[in-house]
Amino acid sequence: MRVRAARPGPGRRGLRDARGRRGRPPGPARPRAPAACRRRPGKRRRGALASLRPAYALLLEVIAVRWHRREMAALVAAVHIAGEYLAMLAWEPVLGHAGDPALLAAAVGGEGSRWGVPVEPDAPRECDHTRPERSACERALRVATMPPPGWRAYLDRQHSQVASALGDCAARCRTPCTVMTRLDDRVRADLAERCALATDFADGALVKLRHAAPVGHGFGVPSPEEVQSAWERARRSLCRRPLGAAAMDTAGTDPYPLPGLPALFSAIAATEIVPDNLLHDVTTRITATLG
Numbered sequence: 001m002r003v004r005a006a007r008p009g010p011g012r013r014g015l016r017d018a019r020g021r022r023g024r025p026p027g028p029a030r031p032r033a034p035a036a037c038r039r040r041p042g043k044r045r046r047g048a049l050a051s052l053r054p055a056y057a058l059l060l061e062v063i064a065v066r067w068h069r070r071e072m073a074a075l076v077a078a079v080h081i082a083g084e085y086l087a088m089l090a091w092e093p094v095l096g097h098a099g100d101p102a103l104l105a106a107a108v109g110g111e112g113s114r115w116g117v118p119v120e121p122d123a124p125r126e127c128d129h130t131r132p133e134r135s136a137c138e139r140a141l142r143v144a145t146m147p148p149p150g151w152r153a154y155l156d157r158q159h160s161q162v163a164s165a166l167g168d169c170a171a172r173c174r175t176p177c178t179v180m181t182r183l184d185d186r187v188r189a190d191l192a193e194r195c196a197l198a199t200d201f202a203d204g205a206l207v208k209l210r211h212a213a214p215v216g217h218g219f220g221v222p223s224p225e226e227v228q229s230a231w232e233r234a235r236r237s238l239c240r241r242p243l244g245a246a247a248m249d250t251a252g253t254d255p256y257p258l259p260g261l262p263a264l265f266s267a268i269a270a271t272e273i274v275p276d277n278l279l280h281d282v283t284t285r286i287t288a289t290l291g
Helices: 053-068 072-095 101-108 131-140 148-157 159-171 185-202 205-211 224-238 242-253 261-269 278-290
Strands: none
Touching: 053 072, 053 261, 053 278, 072 101, 072 159, 072 185, 072 205, 072 224, 072 261, 101 131, 131 148, 131 159, 148 159, 159 185, 185 205, 185 224, 185 242, 185 261, 205 224, 224 242, 242 261
16 A cells, blocks of 8 residues: 655645636645655654644544445445554654654664665564565655655655664564664553554454455445444454553443444554544535535
């Protein structure tokens, strides 16, 4: 799954109202910078590289809209995207940003770090990162100085691999390097718990629906009942961890279409995340403008 860098939308000179008058796009209709990645590495406003929390609030709204419209393929695709970057959301309180390559070296580089270090032939393997993850980690340390095409290619193809690598460092690494050992014991334990929960979600039954089709992702669209069943199985698995059980404690009274999902994202992010209302606001504004 790729995360596309933000692209300037059509009609940059403004929208036309019911009388044909042109003006600036209304407030809710303007792209929310925090929910998108910048298309150039030097932009001062970092968008989703500064924080993923607005993006996850928007994903929660998208998932709910897809559920009510019974668009299960699109719902599962949104869930899949959420799973890919969930470990990076967990790291955000520790890093102070959402894996921004311009700032990442301070947290993962330096003496004793194996972040992005190639494995020597015949040398014992000390890092659990896969080859694609190591390649992405190495590139993440230098991509901020690359031209815009290289920056966009990194966001498209490798940023999700960096998120996976961060999750592995916190939740799965058997021989931690200074990426983890430099952290305070309490911070490290909390991060490991939240990343483990993020990994369980990404490996769970709901996200696996994205890969269940026999021929690519466009076939075998699950039914609403299958989505509900997969979420129930995923919830039971997540409840095996104390943090997951606490997040799912109020799922029985949660009106969200996938009960407990907002609480799960909040527990992993270590801060409350609730569904956004951007799509609702845009729909209301467009209806009023065209009416």
